[in-house]
Amino acid sequence: MSKAIQIRDEVVRRLTTPPINGIGAGGINVDPDYAFEMRDLPIIAVYLGDGKNVSAYASGSFTDREVHLNVRCITRGDDPLAGADQILDEAYSRIMTNPSLSGLAVDIMDGATTRQKDVLESPVGITEINFLVSYQTGTATL
């Protein structure tokens, strides 16, 4: 299993146990494209974005890499973005309290936060935080 997936799974584990206030243990998903239904909300999706090799030179012993990791919160209500705010605040704290992700990462930085709103039978919103995770692998592993 690639280290990027291990990093994702570590983040999911941190957000799952103990359950985030307002999100049940089953409310953490790894597929952001899954067609959630209104009754599933609120829900958090953790998914990887693009990654790359950032080694300035061939070190001979390890490879520096970066991967984007996104934490998306989908909520409903009169003010869905405010509803997501407190959930993501707790999620952010759990991720950044130990930025090495239990030894899997060199560091983690938060980047852009995006917000969208839409309306079905009630207002819904997506708030997403993009993290950039720096980590190392062997020269022949991902």
Next chain:
Amino acid sequence: MNFAAIQQRVNSAVAAKLMTDFGLLNGLEISGKFDNASASAFSGGLLGTNPVFTCLAADSASPVLTWYAYFFEAPIPGQPSWNESRNRILEINLERYKVREAKPDATGLIILELEKL
């Protein structure tokens, strides 16, 4: 018989035949057509429904708006504007909805887009 009279007569006949869903709009009985079709948001990533209630504009206490009146005429004092249809409460099928948007179609009908409470 002018066109407005014909339109009103046709609308009344259509409503009598087809608008057979009954509810309470701010406590007053109203008949119309209630639809709760499935809908999606965020490019299909979230599935839900889009509840709407179609009724005669006169029944919903909103004025019948022609496009001319909508764009060029000032609201009639004492008569509720279509904007005031917002936030009215519709009770139908044992559910309560808030009118999110009121959209007159300028032919005597109005579509009330609903938000489930």
